[in-house]
Amino acid sequence: MARQLSFDLPVRPALGREDFFVSPGNAMAVALLDGWRNWAGGKLVLYGPEGSGKTHLAHVWAETTNATILNSRDLAGLDIPSLARNHVAIEDISAIADDRAAEELLFHLHNLVLAEGNRLLLTDTRPAQVWGLTLPDLQSRMQGAQSIGLEAPDDALLTAVLTKLFADRQLFPSPDTITYLLRHMDRSFSSAIKVVAAIDKTGLEQNRAVNRKLASEVLDKLRNR
Template sequence: MSQLPLPMAWSRRGGQELLIHGANAAAIAFLRDRLSWPSHCTVLVGPPKSGRTLIGEHFAAEAGATIVDDADRADEERLFHLWNEVRDSAGVLLLIATEPPPVWRIALPDLRTRLATAHVARINPPDEAIAAALIAHGLELAGSAFAPDVPEYLARRTPRCYEDIDAVVTRLNTLSLASGGKLSIASARQALCNKDDLDEAQGH
């Protein structure tokens, strides 16, 4: 899977750490198309380690938006007043969470009513090709040299979960730093087999 191009404004702000791919491209495109928003607020929903916070930060810098990360755990009264303040000032509000508002168990009726008008932009789970691209991207960012077949080998053996992919990348980068050599299929296999040893080396 080839990386989709970063928005030029995001790239100028050092957005190279963000990989745009098939699971997040639609959400990013919607965020950047402000005219398509049904209200001043959108909720960006995605699994942990999916890059949702980083996407929110780039969007906030580009659009001058107010963002609330982990909005599902925010104080309801404060979130209610923030919603009104941003609306009254013709601003843009981006809420970031793991699940959409109907799952939040909101006790404040007025807040629940307002959130019902917000569009939900979703970061979807990764498929195998996206997992391989994320693994390669994470190794490249850390400066870890690796054989071309390592990302696909790992992607086939890693659950389709951003947290698991992130953990694999962290373990491989630790192994690369310790060995000082190029990561191969053998070293990737070692990382998968010696997970507990690598986690201990990372202080987990």
Template sequence: MAPPPSGLPARQLALPLPLLAGHDLADLLEDASNAAALAWLRRPADWPGGRLALFGQAATGKTHMLRGLAAARGWPVLEGLALRGWPAVPPGEGLALDDADCAPEEAALLHLLNLCAERGQAVLLAGRDPPARWAVTLPDLRSRLRAMPAVAVHPPGDALLSALLRRHFLLRQLRVERPLQDWLLARLPRAAAAMEEAAARLDRAALAAGGRVTRALAREALADLPGFGPGPEDDDSMASRRDACPDGPSLL
């Protein structure tokens, strides 16, 4: 491979291609928000009746966990929104159903659970609420859902979000000083997906600008990111406070 042209930083030759989003359980960082769920996922043989449901708000990592376990064990993954009629259920040790609470037909979900029970297949579900609270009308389905063990996946805490943001920067070989990382965390949505999206946007912006990541660049690159906003104290308000202070010693 030819060396980069003289005077051109090697980083500018990198193509701003999106990183492939994998679902590997080993990639999940553990904290109090997901520790209980990860403990259950490590021992499928202990699931009561071979069933387990993950539940929690959007962007808490449920899909990553569900697909990570499915990939590790070779289970097929089905989508709740596509579950209709008499769904084809591939044979095997188990299967995973994402957005299970969005299945448009109750009979289809009941058929899937019954067929898996007959075959002795394990089933992992994911949804916003625990299955016992799903609005179903079929008595047989309601009883099966109420008997299913469920574990909550909570929104990630500050330590986990910080670690995720650092990981995404490292994956992209993007150098961002720690004070700027803290500044970003105070302004980004409290979701794991937001850390990945922010890193991708900053990477593209830094490549286009041919320079380092600064607060000004971050403001511009993330301005239209849903949920991105001013932190507890933005720079403009800090500057205004300094200007309003009388001359003399200052702690700012």
């Protein structure tokens, strides 16, 4: 069979509230985000493994509250006082651990947002206690924030995640493909992201439909790397 060229076309993830699947493992986080006006101290830490829905929920919250959403590594050069006039969501906080200048900017932003009476959402893969921030006042404020973790996926949630990942890539797997993946892939959000990307790439290269056979071959290839 002739090899088909594969192009890295942009994947446009659906990040609306209607695209987020609520399950027992994330229902409490969704409820807390819905009750953002009542966050203790005006801030919330949301943590969970890669692909667990933190970014999705942060975007839903930002859309609901007209908040600014940014990555912690992008604080340098921003107008902190202007940012603080709105609600703010900051992702990947531990990425700036040991970066004194970035930590000081976050500390300044944290104080100004709360002083303005606005809300601050902070996300990471791990709870604040292990972020490794070196600015003592910042670390203490992060550890003292109300926090909620997203749990590992159950079958219903992992099914929804796989379905969404395929849909984001405009792929339509056969009915037994997702059932097969649930039984044989590593049960994590990061694994789901990797597997769907590999299936998409292989399907494009080989001009094949997304079905159980393709999924099996891709999983075998990923295990043997």
